[in-house]
Amino acid sequence: MSTITFAFSIFCGWLIFDFVKHRKFTKESVASSLVIAIVAGLxxxxxxWIF
Known part of the structure; x- marks a missing residue:
């Protein structure tokens, strides 16, 4: 459960960061946030799993 929470918070944080940077939501920013969240979650x- 902590992995999902962590990935979701990374997604939201990255999306907010892109919004502040570009002042709009785009499909590209949402997709890049999703990819980063998946990688961070994994x-x-x-x-x-290791520790």
Whole structure:
């Protein structure tokens, strides 16, 4: 459950960062935020699994 929460918070944070930077939501910014969240979630899950 912590992995999903972490990935969701990364997604929201990255989306807000892109919005502040470009002053609008685009499909590209949402897609890049989603990809980053998935990668971060997988990395967090691997770290949780190892430790």
């Amino acid at each position: 990395f967090w899950w691997i770290l949780d």
